Amino acid sequence: MTTPPETAGRPGITAEAIESQLLGGERLFTLEDVSAALNISEEHARRVWSAFGFTMDNTNTKLFTADDVQALQLVHALDANRSMEFEAAMARTLGQTISRLTDWEAHNMAERIRSDAETGTESVDLATMVKAVQRVQTLVWRRHLASALQNALATTDGVDRTLTIGFVDIVGYTSLSRQIDMNELDDLLERFETNAYDVINTRGGRVVKTLGDAVMFEAEDPIAGAEIGIALQRLSKEYDLPPLRVGMALGTVLTRLGDVFGEPVNIASRLTSSARPGTILVDSVLASAVDDDRFFFKSIGPLSVRGYKRLRARTLEVNRKSVDAD
Known part of the structure; x- marks a missing residue:
């Protein structure tokens, strides 16, 4: 899907601006680069990327930023002693959960941007909104993780x-x-x-x-x-x-x-x-x-x-x- 250069309802919020603020940098790496960096097969890297919920039409296209490569490295390191199936399952669960959260966040941010544009109100810039959402998300995540980790240590995933x-x-x-x-x-x-x-x-x-x-x-x-x-x-x-x-x-x-x-x-x-x-x-x-x-x-x-x-x-x-x- 091609992203329009100008986001509807808010002149000045371009696809390039969104990528710059959210993707953590320029897309510099191909699937081959990623698989080499992680020392895994291209099929392995593709499967994890797909499990996160992202498409890959052309393996020779530069799709990945430095942050993307780091994220895949972290996932692979966390599951180094697990099977590829488990790694993909973890990526799929993470991708599905975050996808729903970001859909809601994006909807609310877009509504705020459109409303400010319609009323002529000076809007909070995209970078500030992203920083605020990221901060709140991290705080809530840490508290949920603290509770979940205590429960997880008292039980074993998969055990009856x-x-x-x-x-x-x-x-x-x-x-x-x-x-x-x-x-x-x-x-x-x-x-x-x-x-x-x-x-x-x-x-x-x-x-x-x-x-x-x-x-x-x-x-x-x-x-x-x-x-x-x-x-x-x-x-x-x-x-x-x-x-x-x-x-x-x-x-x-x-x-x-x-x-x-x-x-x-x-x-x-x-x-x-x-x-x-x-x-x-x-x-x-x-x-x-x-x-x-x-x-x-x-x-x-x-x-x-x-x-x-x-x-x-x-x-x-x-x-x-x-x-x-x-």
């Missing part, structure tokens, strides 16, 4: 762990997205994600990822998982959201590069799809593990879903008797 896995999604999202304009849709998704993240993070859970109109989460403690489920269900009334539904399952999972895999993930996904609007479905394993009189589990008939002909599930509700007693 017993977790409660859950999904929450917006009922009727596809139909709703066709009926409202883009600004309303943006506001809806923002309220949903912001409040779902808050519920999960403040109750001992962790957001694994977002999947369109759904949020996937995990919790070490089954009781914390139940608390999260109930709190998520309440978001509809508290923040004027469409009906939500939640599905959760407890079991052994594989953790890999921040993601989670295994049968509990599949079961939780199927339960979410089967849940009625405004309800929470959990598997029988989770229901048996939650020994807390604040919660009530109601048995339902076996579910026939993809991969499971007779999936045993229960609805999770607040125990009214316990509430009344309080």
Whole structure:
């Protein structure tokens, strides 16, 4: 894709200016140069670069800056004792995560630039904006890394762990997205994600990822998982959201590069799809593990879903008797 020489909506912000501020220098190196510098094959270098999310149409073109080469050297050094597959997987995870973050950052920066241009306001220059975003990003990253590193040292990536896995999604999202304009849709998704993240993070859970109109989460403690489920269900009334539904399952999972895999993930996904609007479905394993009189589990008939002909599930509700007693 060719970048226009003049960025729309803001005369003076050229492709060259953006590259100068963001890429860390001129593109001086080809794929052959990079592979020689890292002492790896061109296929290896191409695979990692592609995993980061970047295209490479011509291997003889000077695509890489000195900073690019240094980044690839660091990734290769960090994973020197790992397979190429692991190195590519790490690059892919990093690329996907940062791509979403930068899309949001770029949108907000562009809106600021356009707004200043339309009102005749003297705009903050690009270098200053980039420096501010980079500073905030580093500070937030360090705090998240400190917390994640403590957790990582207490566990081992890939080793079987017993977790409660859950999904929450917006009922009727596809139909709703066709009926409202883009600004309303943006506001809806923002309220949903912001409040779902808050519920999960403040109750001992962790957001694994977002999947369109759904949020996937995990919790070490089954009781914390139940608390999260109930709190998520309440978001509809508290923040004027469409009906939500939640599905959760407890079991052994594989953790890999921040993601989670295994049968509990599949079961939780199927339960979410089967849940009625405004309800929470959990598997029988989770229901048996939650020994807390604040919660009530109601048995339902076996579910026939993809991969499971007779999936045993229960609805999770607040125990009214316990509430009344309080």
